[in-house]
Amino acid sequence: MSRIRDPIDSIIAGLGKKPDASEQAANRAVIELKKAWVAERMAPTVLPYAGDTLETVMSQIRGLIEFVEEKSLLLHEGDITSSGQDGENIKLQLLVVETELERAKFVARGYLRARLAKIDQSAIYWSTQTPLDTPLSPKEQEYLQRRLIIKEKLYDSSFLLSLHSDLQNLNDTDGAVSMVDEPDLDKPVAIKVTKPGLDPVVCGNDTVLLEHGGLYMLRYSAIAGLPVDIV
Structure with a gap:
């Protein structure tokens, strides 16, 4: 089955530009940070800081801002005719890049705000x-x-x-x-098991077998530190 492409990737491909390795890494970082944001919102306690992932996203944000400023300056100074083919291509690129920029900023802000809310509490x-x-x-x-x-x-x-x-x-x-x-560590959380071979966990009077790919609702204290995704 072919992978469904991200709409932004499709537009960039239509412009004749394929994401290079650094862009692919940055896109993966945004996805990983979004997962960390969801986990942060659902978990009752502050989770380990995703510093490396956040720094990758922030580096991408800085690069996107530089791209927007550079291309906008070209249009503003008249080096490229805005009504010509090159000008239209740049406008489309700016539209795509600004959309991606806002997405990355939204995820980064959401992740940090989720952590600060629990710190404040x-x-x-x-x-x-x-x-x-x-x-x-x-x-x-x-x-x-x-x-x-x-x-x-x-x-x-x-x-x-x-x-x-x-x-x-x-x-x-x-x-x-x-x-x-x-923090209430006995708060229930929804998890998805992402690795096989995990040991059973004890939750209250019950012992739960964690099957690879399974979805469970368990107390956070029972799954804290396990390689599972909080969803």
């Missing part, structure tokens, strides 16, 4: 993780520390300083209700 919890245990990138750790400083100053000026000293601790875990909001 459990900021104090993530601030207690050691550098070896944290899945946050250095930039995300810097963001977290700045956020906590701003939040502490706001709470102090608003109401905390007017309370008894025993009630001013934002990371208090004593008593019936903890002040630290931790």
Whole structure:
């Protein structure tokens, strides 16, 4: 069965240009980052940072921006007649490239925002993780520390300083209700098994056999760290 081609690939091929190896790698990176984005949205905790994939996508974005600026400058300066055949080809190329640029930017923004949303939700919890245990990138750790400083100053000026000293601790875990909001690792997630030969997993009182290619809904704590796709 022939592979269904991406519409953008088809348009580029129609212009007589086939994606080279670097472009194919960049396209694969966008697909991988989109999968990481979906997994990040579905998982209850922050997942390991897909830094290499994100950097590949960002490099592609920078290259696409340079291409758009260069071709737009040619049209603007009149080096190529916009109404001629060359001008029409450039306009079509710009349309394709700008579409691809927006797609890559959308995926990158979505991935980062999904991570920041979970960092915001459990900021104090993530601030207690050691550098070896944290899945946050250095930039995300810097963001977290700045956020906590701003939040502490706001709470102090608003109401905390007017309370008894025993009630001013934002990371208090004593008593019936903890002040630290931790990720719910028992939240169910949908997964697809991408590798054969995985060991059975224990989920509550049940033991689940993970078949290659199978789809399952299981607690995140039961499948954390396994080579499966969260979908």
